[in-house]
Amino acid sequence: MKYRSVDYNSIFLLINVFMLCLAVKSDLSADFYKQICPDLYKIVRKEVTNAVKNEMRMAASLLRLHFLDCFVNGCDASILLDGRNSEKFPTSNLNSARGFEVVDKVKNAVEGACSGVVSCADILALIARDSVLLSGGPSWKVLLGRRDGQVPNQRGANLAIPSQYDTLDTIISNFGNVGLNVTDVVSLSGAHTIGRARCAIFSKRLWNFSNTGGPDSTIEKTMLSDMQHVCLVNGDGNEVSALDQNSNDLFDNHYFQNLLDGKGLLRSDQILFSSDDESVSMMTRALVDSYRRNPKLFFDDVVKSMIKMGNISPLTGLSGQIRKNCRAVNS
Numbered sequence: 552m553k554y555r556s557v558d559y560n561s562i563f564l565l566i567n568v569f570m571l572c573l574a575v576k577s578d579l580s581a582d583f584y585k586q587i588c589p590d591l592y593k594i595v596r597k598e599v600t601n602a603v604k605n606e607m608r609m610a611a612s613l614l615r616l617h618f619l620d621c622f623v624n625g626c627d628a629s630i631l632l633d634g635r636n637s638e639k640f641p642t643s644n645l646n647s648a649r650g651f652e653v654v655d656k657v658k659n660a661v662e663g664a665c666s667g668v669v670s671c672a673d674i675l676a677l678i679a680r681d682s683v684l685l686s687g688g689p690s691w692k693v694l695l696g697r698r699d700g701q702v703p704n705q706r707g708a709n710l711a712i713p714s715q716y717d718t719l720d721t722i723i724s725n726f727g728n729v730g731l732n733v734t735d736v737v738s739l740s741g742a743h744t745i746g747r748a749r750c751a752i753f754s755k756r757l758w759n760f761s762n763t764g765g766p767d768s769t770i771e772k773t774m775l776s777d778m779q780h781v782c783l784v785n786g787d788g789n790e791v792s793a794l795d796q797n798s799n800d801l802f803d804n805h806y807f808q809n810l811l812d813g814k815g816l817l818r819s820d821q822i823l824f825s826s827d828d829e830s831v832s833m834m835t836r837a838l839v840d841s842y843r844r845n846p847k848l849f850f851d852d853v854v855k856s857m858i859k860m861g862n863i864s865p866l867t868g869l870s871g872q873i874r875k876n877c878r879a880v881n882s
């Protein structure tokens with residue numbers, strides 16, 4: 552009787568220690584690759600620097616991939632998978648995501664130094680940080696230890712990624728579904744301080760907004776006329792324009808000033824300031840105004856939100872795999 556109770560106690564203790572190890576192991580950490588891939592940071596930085604030197608916009612395209620990844624099945628690099636159900640071709644964003652060749656180059660360079668240990672999901676997180684930094688934005692410690700998923704989820708992408716014509720309420724609830732709040736919506740929308748969007752994405756705002764036959768009344772007049780010259784009726788939908796007019800390649804807080812001036816390019820940008828749904832817009836408008844006045848506050852908050860976004864349902868421990876080729880699951 553006595554022996555048995557001692558046995559139970561030690562088994563209980565062992566289980567507890569085991570659970571604790573699992574719990575610790577499943578948390579992401581900044582030094583995850585310290586022993587197994589010490590040069591990881593340098594390798595990624597070098598490749599992203601080259602890519603951005605070659606084309607400045609690439610920083611924006613790469614940053615966006617981390618977002619598109621994390622919102623669908625968590626940050627598991629599912630956005631990178633080719634083939635059936637690929638998240639690269641959701642109905643709302645067909646042919647929109649770019650930068651996959653650069654990710655391949657980074658992955659190959661990493662594999663060359665430390666084969667089979669660094670996940671594509673972690674590579675996307677590092678690339679996103681470097682892209683922001685190389686565009687003049689803030690830096691942060693990237694938490695690592697994610698593993699790669701084995702199934703792309705195109706339907707999930709259609710549901711989870713907000714559309715540029717969604718209401719503010721819908722955008723907030725899309726973010727809420729992955730554990731992000733209103734502050735994160737506004738600070739992360741600030742990622743549109745860099746990059747471009749295609750006419751196909753926003754020209755309805757210029758010519759036939761909500762089937763009114765006219766433009767979106769929240770667009771400032773000179774911006775409207777400039778944009779109408781870029782995106783003609785039935786013109787080339789692939790023509791692009793800066794998301795942050797007059798400050799397109801610099802990661803700064805100018806995007807928020809544009810929103811005050813009615814110069815947000817996408818409807819989803821402008822409604823952060825101009826939505827007439829008072830129940831939520833009071834909060835987003837106040838945040839837009841604070842970030843406009845206080846660049847340091849924007850940088851502090853966007854860093855917090857980027858880390859939060861990078862923490863969305865990571866695969867850790869024994870889940871998932873470390874893909875050899877980011878475009879395909881290991882055979």
Ligand code: HEM
Pocket residue numbers: 608610611612613614615618646647648649713714715716722736739740742743745746747748749752794817819
């Ligand atoms: C709030 C909801 C969001 C909506 C509705 C949205 C929508 C869009 C759209 C429609 C485009 C242009 C796509 C094209 O022209 O094909 C775009 C581009 C971009 N998005 Fe977002 N986005 C959102 C949030 C985010 C977040 C959270 C990030 C990153 C943290 C992000 C980063 C970017 C970047 C950097 C670009 C420019 C990409 C390039 O130039 O290649 N977006 N977004």
Ligand SMILES: *[C@@H]1O[C@H](CO)[C@@H](O)[C@H](O)[C@H]1NC(C)=O
Pocket residue numbers: 732733734735859
């Ligand atoms: C959003 O969450 C952060 C913590 O992650 C918190 O500091 C912030 O106040 C929250 N914002 C809102 C509007 O609840």
Ligand SMILES: *[C@@H]1O[C@H](CO)[C@@H](O)[C@H](O)[C@H]1NC(C)=O
Pocket residue numbers: 759762763764765
């Ligand atoms: C605006 O779009 C609607 C729906 O597609 C269409 O019926 C209408 O004719 C368009 N108006 C103009 C002025 O193009």
